[in-house]
Amino acid sequence: MPSTKDLRDRIRSVSNTAKVTGAMQMIAASKMNRAQNAVREGRPYADRIRDVLGDLAALAAKDEDAQTVDLLKVRPVNKTLVVLVTPDRGLAGALVGNLQRETARFIQGIEGDFSMIAVGRKGERFVARTGQDLLASFSVPDRPTLDDTVAIGRMLVDEYSSERVDRVVLIYAKFINTAVQEINARQLLPVEPPKRDEDEVGKLEELDYIYEPSISAVLESLVPRYIETQVYHSILEAFASEHSARMIAMQNATDNANEIVEGLTLDLNKARQESITAELLDIVGGVAALEG
Structure with missing residues (x-):
């Protein structure tokens, strides 16, 4: 003995x-509460803009001019752009490892060429370590605003509109609750608006909205804003997931x-x-x- x-x-x-881990737990708990509040406050706007997009897309399906909106066009996928959102720091339990494993699994299944964008230092190091093509890397502050993430959304829109890529996929930790974070790979571009059945489309047509100058022009303006909003809200969820995972790990x-x-x-x-x-x-x- x-x-x-x-x-x-x-x-x-x-x-x-x-004592150190206890202090880190309290700090993470404070950041977690703030991040969760940001997710809850931003969710109604993200949901509403998605609903509006679905309504317009349903009406556009009967308008030949509106069907030419670039960001709604589906084309053969020759190159995919993968956006990986990760924390800047570790000590978040299995979160970073799960993100990296899901990303590795996803890119192994890609047919054709692909490149990557890293949001967060852990993602940037992962891309460098695995030797993937890193198109760009971004760092966002701990309390991000839309202005902090808008450049990411605009870059995605530009890459797709210029046909340098044919699909954009975002991989991030979706916030479910404090104990559960779900690794999610979602397609951002081409945009897949919510589907509307015939009855819903009929009700929309009965409202007889006037779109100036046209449905196509409204969609051309709305869809990039939609992408920027979805990127911003996904990053908010990633931060909430990170702080929740770190709080539990430190506890x-x-x-x-x-x-x-x-x-x-x-x-x-x-x-x-x-x-x-x-x-x-x-x-x-x-x-x-x-x-x-």
Whole structure:
């Protein structure tokens, strides 16, 4: 058994680690709450612009001019652009590893050429380590606004509109709840508007909206804004997932450290008890020898 000095040193070391992970847990919890609020506040707008896009696309299906909107066109996929959203830092449990494994699995299934855009340092390092074609990398602040991410959306729109790529896929950690983050690979371009059945289209036509100058022009303006919004909201979800995963990881680390301290404390008490018992036996033996 280790000496009492060694045990005290180990208890002190593990206790200090528990203090650090406990502090990191509280910081992550604060950031998690803020990020989750941002996701909840942004979700209604993201959902609404998607609904509007679905309505316009349904009406455009009967308008030959509107069917020429570039970002809605589906063409043969010769090159795919993969956008990987990852944290800048680790200590987030299995989140980064899961993102990298899903990305590796996805690109293995791509038929044809592909390039990548990395959002976050972990993603940038992954692309460099695996030797993939890195088209661009972006870094966004811990509390992103739409202005911080709009350049990403515009680049995606430009790459697709210029036909340098034929498909854009975004891979990120979708926020479900504090304990669950789902790795999601979603197609951004070409845009797939929500489907409308014939009854819904009929109701839209009855409203008799006037589109100036045309449905096509409205879609040409709306779809890029839609892409920018979807990129922004996906990054918000990625941040909420990151801080949630880090908070849980630090909580588990703190709990494990405390359990280790408890075990070491029991070992220390046992070692002290054995030391005291040995000293008492020596004293009793010495007294008996003197009396004999």
